[in-house]
């Protein structure tokens with residue numbers, strides 16, 4: 001712990017706003033793109049911000065709670081999908097390639113031994129968490145190791161020149177984890193936090209709710225954010241949390257994916273509220289509960305495409321929009337440069 005995250009200095013704010021308003025467009029006409037340009041200008045303390053070497057980190061982990069029938073898919077899908085990422089054929093590979101985003105897959109705690117691969121980092125804390133229906137998902141030491149591994153992953157891409165990073169995940173059962181974290185951190189009844197994940201039917205959803213209700217009661221005394229993460233988290237969620245905190249400390253731009261990534265972000269912002277100034281919620285997930293997570297954070301996702309895949313796909317799809325914000329800010333002509341008349345009341 002002890003992350004040094006401070007809100008970006010506001011000294012440049014009025015110049016950034018002036019530059020946006022000086023572009024050849026009615027004031028405010030580029031909407032959210034204008035806000036993103038100003039946000040990144042403040043993060044980088046620059047009137048000419050740049051996006052360098054974007055990366056998406058996909059953290060994978062298995063969950064003891066998956067044994068309780070809380071997912072529509074078997075646990076083996078976690079390692080099978082990791083192999084799919086390594087083959088370059090999954091949704092995240094396709095979108096990352098399309099938008100020239102680098103990809104790293106991190107084995108945070110998958111119940112499988114992978115062959116070495118250039119895209120794969122072995123940061124395995126264990127072969128899956130324990131079931132939080134019966135005990136805490138991980139020990140304090142394992143939580144600390146996971147947070148530390150997350151930091152290392154960000155340090156690595158930073159040393160490759162990245163100043164913008166997206167956070168995604170893969171882990172069968174991890175919507176259950178994310179729902180528990182959400183319920184405790186947002187102080188919301190479980191009913192508002194539990195959804196169908198990979199596609200549970202009504203009966204399966206009732207079972208998931210019953211399991212999570214019992215688990216929440218078992219750990220009724222757990223409220224401290226780090227203890228919430230230790231109790232209900234997955235290794236991929238904990239590593240994302242550590243990675244997000246490190247990225248903000250390094251004054252990078254953070255792209256946050258869907259329901260599970262936002263749960264990791266919930267913990268991070270409890271520890272260091274200033275992280276929000278460095279972050280963009282990329283998309284509104286279809287998973288029930290995400291809307292209320294977003295409301296709790298008082299943030300606004302960039303897009304809503306009714307997606308609920310995970311893997312960092314929301315980050316990859318939203319990235320070109322963030323890039324558009326930087327590009328208009330740097331390249332578009334001002335009224336003066338283009339000889340276009342400004343507002344009548346100017």
Ligand SMILES: O=C(O)c1ccc[n+]([C@@H]2O[C@H](COP(=O)([O-])O)[C@@H](O)[C@H]2O)c1
Nearest residue numbers: 071171173174175197198258259285310
């Ligand atoms: O990112 C999201 O919003 C999202 C919403 C629902 C499901 N997922 C993905 O589906 C998996 C978890 O679903 P489940 O049903 O196994 O808990 C995990 O691999 C996530 O990446 C992801």
Ligand SMILES: Cc1cc2nc[nH]c2cc1C
Nearest residue numbers: 073077170198309310311
């Ligand atoms: C096939 C599949 C792909 C995924 N990608 C992220 N979570 C996933 C869950 C499943 C089941």
